[in-house]
Amino acid sequence: xxxxxxxxxxxxxxxxxxxxxxxxxxxxxxxxxxxxxxxxxxxxxxxxxxxxxxxxxxxxxxxxxxxxxxxxxxxxxxxxxxxxxxxxxxxxxxxxxxxxxxxxxxxxxxxxxxxxxxxxxxxxxxxxxxxxxxxxxxxxxxxxxxxxxxxxxxxxxxxxxxxxxxxxxxxxxxxxxxxxx
Amino acid sequence: xxxxxxxxxxxxxxxxxxxxxxxxxxxxxxxxxxxxxxxxxxxxxxxxxxxxxxxxxxxxxxxxxxxxxxxxxxxxxxxxxxxxxxxxxxxxxxxxxxxxxxxxxxxxxxxxxxxxxxxxxxxxxxxxxxxxxxxxxxxxxxxxxxxxxxxxxxxxxxxxxxxxxxxxxxxxxxxxxxxxx
Numbered sequence: 001x002x003x004x005x006x007x008x009x010x011x012x013x014x015x016x017x018x019x020x021x022x023x024x025x026x027x028x029x030x031x032x033x034x035x036x037x038x039x040x041x042x043x044x045x046x047x048x049x050x051x052x053x054x055x056x057x058x059x060x061x062x063x064x065x066x067x068x069x070x071x072x073x074x075x076x077x078x079x080x081x082x083x084x085x086x087x088x089x090x091x092x093x094x095x096x097x098x099x100x101x102x103x104x105x106x107x108x109x110x111x112x113x114x115x116x117x118x119x120x121x122x123x124x125x126x127x128x129x130x131x132x133x134x135x136x137x138x139x140x141x142x143x144x145x146x147x148x149x150x151x152x153x154x155x156x157x158x159x160x161x162x163x164x165x166x167x168x169x170x171x172x173x174x175x176x177x178x179x180x181x
Numbered sequence: 182x183x184x185x186x187x188x189x190x191x192x193x194x195x196x197x198x199x200x201x202x203x204x205x206x207x208x209x210x211x212x213x214x215x216x217x218x219x220x221x222x223x224x225x226x227x228x229x230x231x232x233x234x235x236x237x238x239x240x241x242x243x244x245x246x247x248x249x250x251x252x253x254x255x256x257x258x259x260x261x262x263x264x265x266x267x268x269x270x271x272x273x274x275x276x277x278x279x280x281x282x283x284x285x286x287x288x289x290x291x292x293x294x295x296x297x298x299x300x301x302x303x304x305x306x307x308x309x310x311x312x313x314x315x316x317x318x319x320x321x322x323x324x325x326x327x328x329x330x331x332x333x334x335x336x337x338x339x340x341x342x343x344x345x346x347x348x349x350x351x352x353x354x355x356x357x358x359x360x361x362x
Binding site: 061062064095099118125129130149150 | 185187188191236239245246272274276280288299302303304305309328330331334335
C-alpha cells in the first residue's frame with residue numbers, strides 16, 4: 001500500500017472504497033437493559049443501530065494505523081439511547097482517538113478505576129487511554145458520525161466488555177439525557 | 182490521563198486547551214526553491230506558514246496515539262505554494278493518518294520507490310504508510326486544515342527530509358497548480 005486517499009462525505013459519513021459493515025439490534029441485543037423493549041423491536045424488524053466504513057488492507061503491525069468512520073443512528077431501546085457495542089482492545093497498551101464529525105452524545109469509558117461518561121459533540125476530539133473499554137452513545141436526533149484511529153495491532157475484545165458491562169447507562173429522562181449508574 | 186475531550190472548531194482548526202506551535206518562513210526557508218523569493222519575503226516580515234494544535238501529555242509508549250490539527254495558510258514563495266516542513270518518522274515502522282477538514286492541496290510522500298503527489302480536499306482521508314517522508318501543500322485560497330493521528334513512539338526526522346528533498350514541487354502554473362519533478 002503506497003499511500004491511499006479515500007473520500008469521506010462529512011454529512012453522511014459514507015466513504016467510497018472502504019470496507020463496510022453494520023450492526024443491527026440482534027447483533028448486540030445484550031447491550032441494552034430493558035428486555036421487553038429489545039424483544040418488541042426485534043419482532044418489529046430488528047433496527048439498524050450503526051454502520052462502519054473502515055480502511056482495508058492495513059497490515060496488523062506495530063506502528064501501523066487503522067481508521068474508520070462510524071454512523072451511529074438516533075433512536076432508543078426502551079428509554080436507553082442507541083450506542084455502539086463497546087469493546088476493550090485485546091492489546092491493552094493500545095489507545096484510540098475519536099473525532100466527532102456530526103451529532104452529539106456521550107463517550108463511555110471504563111477501566112479499573114471505574115466508568116466515566118464524557119459528553120461529545122461535533123468537533124470533539126477524544127483520546128481514549130490504553131486499557132479502557134469504550135462505547136459511544138447517540139443522544140441526539142440525527143446520526144452521530146465519528147472518525148476513529150487506532151493502532152493496527154490493537155484487536156477487539158467485545159466479550160469482556162459485554163460480560164463486565166460499562167457500569168453507566170444513558171437514558172432519556174424527562175428533562176433530557178441522563179447518565180445513570 | 183483518564184480520557185480527555187477537547188473541542189475543535191472545524192472552520193478555524195483552533196483547539197482550546199491544546200499545545201500550540203507555529204512555523205514561519207524563517208523556520209523552514211530551505212524548503213522552498215527560489216532563494217530570491219525567500220529573501221524578499223523574509224525582509225518583508227517573515228510570513229506565518231502554518232500553526233499546529235496538538236494534544237499534550239501523551240506518554241511516548243507503543244500503543245499510544247498523538248493527534249494534532251494543522252492550519253496551513255494559503256500563499257506562495259515565488260511560484261511555490263506554502264507547505265509544511267515535511268518529515269520522516271524516526272521510527273520508520275510508524276504510519277500516520279490525515280483527515281482534511283477544509284481546503285485543498287496535495288499530500289507529497291516519498292520512499293525508496295520515489296515520490297508521489299496525492300490530491301486532497303475537504304473530506305480526504307489519507308493513510309501514510311510506514312517509512313515515507315510526508316508533507317502537505319496548500320494550493321487553495323483558504324487555509325488547508327487537517328487532523329492528524331500518529332503513534333506516540335514515532336518521533337520526527339526533519340533533517341533527513343530536508344537533506345533529501347521530496348523530489349516533487351507544487352507550483353502555480355498558468356492553468357492552476359502543477360506538480361513538477
